[in-house]
Structures are given as structure tokens and as C-alpha cells.
Amino acid sequence: xxxxxxxxxxxxxxxxxxxxxxxxxxxxxxxxxxxxxxxxxxxxxxxxxxxxxxxxxxxxxxxxxxxxxxxxxxxxxxxxxxxxxxxxxxxxxxxxxxxxxxxxxxxxxxxxxxxxxxxxxxxxxxxxxxxxxxxxxxxxxxxxxxxxxxxxxxxxxxxxxxxxxxxxxxxxxxxxxxxxxxxxxxxxxxxxxxxxxxxxxxxxxxxxxxxxxxxxxxxxxxxxxxxxxxxxxxxxxxxxxxxxxxxxxxxxxxxxxxx
Amino acid sequence: xxxxxxxxxxxxxxxxxxxxxxxxxxxxxxxxxxxxxxxxxxxxxxxxxxxxxxxxxxxxxxxxxxxxxxxxxxxxxxxxxxxxxxxxxxxxxxxxxxxxxxxxxxxxxxxxxxxxxxxxxxxxxxxxxxxxxxxxxxxxxxxxxxxxxxxxxxxxxxxxxxxxxxxxxxxxxxxxxxxxxxxxxxxxxxxxxxxxxxxxxxxxxxxxxxxxxxxxxxxxxxxxxxxxxxxxxxxxxxxxxxxxxxxxxxxxxxxxxxxx
Numbered sequence: 001x002x003x004x005x006x007x008x009x010x011x012x013x014x015x016x017x018x019x020x021x022x023x024x025x026x027x028x029x030x031x032x033x034x035x036x037x038x039x040x041x042x043x044x045x046x047x048x049x050x051x052x053x054x055x056x057x058x059x060x061x062x063x064x065x066x067x068x069x070x071x072x073x074x075x076x077x078x079x080x081x082x083x084x085x086x087x088x089x090x091x092x093x094x095x096x097x098x099x100x101x102x103x104x105x106x107x108x109x110x111x112x113x114x115x116x117x118x119x120x121x122x123x124x125x126x127x128x129x130x131x132x133x134x135x136x137x138x139x140x141x142x143x144x145x146x147x148x149x150x151x152x153x154x155x156x157x158x159x160x161x162x163x164x165x166x167x168x169x170x171x172x173x174x175x176x177x178x179x180x181x182x183x184x185x186x187x188x189x190x191x192x193x194x195x196x197x198x199x200x201x202x203x204x205x206x207x208x209x210x211x212x213x214x215x216x217x218x219x220x221x222x223x224x225x226x227x228x229x230x231x232x233x234x235x236x237x238x239x240x241x242x243x244x245x246x247x248x249x250x251x252x253x254x255x256x257x258x259x
Numbered sequence: 260x261x262x263x264x265x266x267x268x269x270x271x272x273x274x275x276x277x278x279x280x281x282x283x284x285x286x287x288x289x290x291x292x293x294x295x296x297x298x299x300x301x302x303x304x305x306x307x308x309x310x311x312x313x314x315x316x317x318x319x320x321x322x323x324x325x326x327x328x329x330x331x332x333x334x335x336x337x338x339x340x341x342x343x344x345x346x347x348x349x350x351x352x353x354x355x356x357x358x359x360x361x362x363x364x365x366x367x368x369x370x371x372x373x374x375x376x377x378x379x380x381x382x383x384x385x386x387x388x389x390x391x392x393x394x395x396x397x398x399x400x401x402x403x404x405x406x407x408x409x410x411x412x413x414x415x416x417x418x419x420x421x422x423x424x425x426x427x428x429x430x431x432x433x434x435x436x437x438x439x440x441x442x443x444x445x446x447x448x449x450x451x452x453x454x455x456x457x458x459x460x461x462x463x464x465x466x467x468x469x470x471x472x473x474x475x476x477x478x479x480x481x482x483x484x485x486x487x488x489x490x491x492x493x494x495x496x497x498x499x500x501x502x503x504x505x506x507x508x509x510x511x512x513x514x515x516x517x518x519x
Contacts (some may be wrong), residue, residue, distance in 0.1 A: 015430065017453050138392065139395060139450075141395070142395055145396065198475055198478055223453060230487075233289060233480070234478060
């Protein structure tokens with residue numbers, strides 16, 4: 001069984017992807033032992049009607065997911081009345097977490113609105129996922145050059161809410177060294193492996209990040225799912241650590257009743 | 260059968276090239292990769308002098324010397340130094356163990372000054388790997404686009420040429436070489452973006468796509484996934500993972516007495 005913390009539904013704006021219809025994606029996930037996963041929405045990147053984005057996401061997960069995909073709502077802090085979207089995600093749609101794209105929504109984690117969001121999330125026991133990037137910046141559409149999210153403000157944000165779980169998505173291609181180490185000093189900060197590169201990627205990552213803070217993520221359907229599955233083989237993990245990374249770390253952190 | 264077109268002696272610990280290649284081979288074994296092509300030493304030098312590219316090639320030749328049945332080398336050349344490159348080509352390929360040519364970012368490949376190198380490599384059956392990218396925001400001064408390679412390919416229609424990284428932005432790169440039958444898509448060194456292989460097979464045909472990893476900056480995992488995960492026939496996967504590279508290297512490997 002594998003828990004995939006990094007799946008997207010709806011359509012990537014710049015091209016069609018294989019398996020970008022929810023039934024096909026779920027079939028692909030199940031064929032590869034992905035038992036459950038967190039799904040956000042590509043529509044959350046650019047749409048202004050975030051409430052509808054999250055409603056469609058929730059409906060898709062219910063209609064096709066059969067418990068496989070758990071919807072994670074998008075929040076855009078630069079929209080008027082964004083707080084209402086948080087309330088909707090939590091109270092109406094029963095979403096357990098929120099997915100942020102600060103770079104596409106043009107704010108920094110140091111903005112005051114982020115402090116307010118973190119406080120709301122902590123109060124409501126929601127977790128937060130932050131997508132560092134969506135694609136290699138060398139291949140961006142020339143009209144949309146989106147810088148990576150900067151995480152310098154994140155440690156202080158997390159210190160204010162010691163129970164809040166935060167995951168960085170799509171961060172492992174460029175987040176390395178001292179920056180990564182300082183972020184993962186907080187045990188409630190997790191990273192996932194979708195964009196992890198380099199031979200023996202996970203075993204090398206474990207030299208910097210405790211394995212308890214590493215999650216399986218595929219970035220399906222944007223990435224070939226086999227990429228992250230292969231990483232489990234390329235690194236010499238051992239069964240116990242592999243099970244932690246592919247399943248238990250997520251279950252322990254995001255499903256309190258499992259503990 | 261998996262042959263990897265695109266490998267570097269980086270991404271692993273080790274004070275010597277022998278130590279590094281041994282570790283890389285361990286990872287290759289885990290992933291079922293049988294044969295690997297290495298080029299460029301380290302650190303990477305974008306515009307090497309003849310002395311520097313000779314040193315880099317010495318590093319690669321040393322690295323592959325204990326792995327002659329599994330590791331091959333391409334000679335790293337700089338087209339700003341044509342005469343020195345031709346001498347190096349003879350040293351490393353004609354009279355040495357290397358089987359191809361690596362051209363990186365010192366100068367754009369459409370400059371006709373490069374032609375003697377291409378002709379000489381063709382005469383030796385040395386497979387040419389030209390780095391290419393379409394970078395949003397612009398390439399480096401000497402960095403070729405895949406369109407540059409397509410133009411150069413017209414001047415050398417009988418010489419097989421690899422478009423490195425398929426231009427990075429593969430949607431553009433695939434289009435750029437669509438009408439260049441002697442140009443092959445090198446599929447290593449860009450994100451494992453779903454749909455890339457399917458588009459390449461539709462547009463170019465499976466016999467013009469070659470798997471590569473770009474280890475050690477990349478992983479076998481992400482790059483193999485581009486082929487393993489693609490919705491294409493199994494016979495096409497076999498061509499891309501090894502059959503095409505084997506076919507292209509067979510003439511020079513036979514010349515060097517290496518069992519194919």
C-alpha cells in the first residue's frame with residue numbers, strides 16, 4: 001500500500017496530460033498500489049472562483065475516488081474574502097488540508113495574510129501543503145514565468161503553531177543543503193519525493209532529512225507515476241523505512257485516529 | 260536490454276573517477292541498466308581549452324578502462340578549437356577507446372566552423388551527442404537550440420546526430436527535429452513529464468528516440484519512468500531503452516572489437 005501525498009486533478013493549463021481524467025488517473029494509481037492520496041486541483045492555479053474549484057475537486061473525489069483520493073482545497077490569499085474559502089473547505093467540504101501556490105498567486109510566505117491562514121488552519125486542525133514549483137522554470141510558457149516559492153519565513157510560522165503539519169510539494173529538485181536542513185529542524189515539516197533527483201535520491205535525502213519526515217509523492221498525472229515508484233528501488237531503504245515513507249509517515253501525521 | 264546514452268561522473272562521492280564509476284554502476288545494477296555512455300569529467304567546464312578538454316577526456320577514459328564491457332565514452336570537444344578537437348578526436352576515438360563525440364555549450368552548433376568535426380566524426384562512425392535546449396528566458400551564449408541542430412544536420416545528412424535533452428522543452432524540441440531524419444531525440448535530462456514519450460513516438464517514430472539518464476544530476480528512476488510509464492507499445496519501449504542506441508553504436512563497437 002502506498003499513500004501518495006501529491007496528486008492533481010483537472011487540467012494543466014498548457015497541454016493535455018495522459019490520465020488527466022479522474023477515472024483514468026485513479027485506475028493508474030490503483031494499478032501501481034497507490035491505495036490513497038491527497039489530490040489538489042490544477043484549476044486552483046489560475047481560476048478566481050476558488051470556491052467552485054474546490055467544489056469540483058470534492059465532487060470528483062466523491063464520484064470517482066471511492067475513498068482513494070482525498071481532496072485538498074486550494075486557497076489564494078490574494079483573492080478578496082479568501083477566509084471564506086478556508087471555512088468552506090473545512091466546514092462544507094470536510095477537507096482535511098489546504099494546498100497553497102504562493103508563487104502563482106503572487107504573495108510571499110512572509111506576508112501577514114499567511115500568518116492569519118496558519119492560525120486559521122491550526123485552529124481548525126487542517127494541515128497545509130505548499131507547492132514550491134509546478135514545472136522546470138526553463139520550460140515555462142514565456143508569458144508565465146513563475147519563480148519558486150521562497151521558504152525563509154516558514155520556520156517562524158511553524159513555531160507559532162507547534163501542532164500544525166506542513167508539507168512542501170515539488171521541492172526536492174532545488175531545495176537542498178542548509179536551506180533544507182533549517183526547514184526540517186521542525187519535526188512537523190515534511191517533504192515528498194516527486195521532484196527528487198540524483199542517483200540514490202532517497203538514501204541521500206535521508207542524510208539531511210529524517211526518514212520520518214519524508215513522504216511518497218508522485219505529482220501524477222503531470223509526472224509519470226513510475227518515476228517516484230522507481231526511486232524506492234534505486235535507493236537501498238530496507239523494508240521498514242520504505243514502509244514508513246510510502247505509508248506510515250502520512251497516516252501517522254494526517255490521520256490522527258490511526259495513531 | 261537497457262543502454263543509457265547520457266551519464267556523467269558526478270552525483271556520487273569519490274576522490275577518483277574509478278571510485279565514482281563503481282558507485283554509479285551499483286545504482287545502474289539496481290535499475291537494470293546494462294551499458295552506459297559517459298562523457299565530460301568534472302567539474303563541468305562550459306568553454307574548455309584544449310588542455311582542459313584533454314584532461315576531461317582522460318578522466319572518462321580512465322573511468323571506463325575497468326568497465327570496457329559495460330561503459331563507453333564520448334570525447335568532449337570544443338568547436339572553438341577545431342584543429343585541437345580533430346587531434347583529440349583521433350586520440351580518443353580513432354586510436355582510443357571512445358565511441359562518440361560530446362558537444363556542449365561552448366559554441367552554437369549551426370556555426371559552419373564545426374563542420375570539420377562533424378565530418379571527421381561521421382567518417383569514424385562516432386556518434387555525436389549535441390546538447391540542446393529551448394530555455395525560457397534565453398539560452399547561454401554558446402548554447403544550441405534544437406533548431407540549431409536541425410539546421411546543422413542538413414549539412415551532414417548522412418551523419419547521425421543526437422539532440423541532447425530533446426531541447427528540454429520537448430514539445431518544441433520534438434517539432435524542431437521532426438523533418439531531420441538523421442537527428443535522434445536524446446531523452447535524458449529533463450523532468451519526467453507525462454506525455455513526452457507519447458508525443459515523440461507519434462511525431463518522430465520510436466526508432467528515433469534514445470533513453471538517457473543524465474546521472475548524476477538526474478536519476479535513473481525519473482528518466483527510465485519516461486519510457487516505462489508511457490502509453491506506447493512494448494516493442495517501442497525496447498527500441499527506446501536500448502535497441503536504437505545499440506544499432507547506432509554497433510558499427511564503431513564492431514570496429515573496436517567489442518561484443519555487441
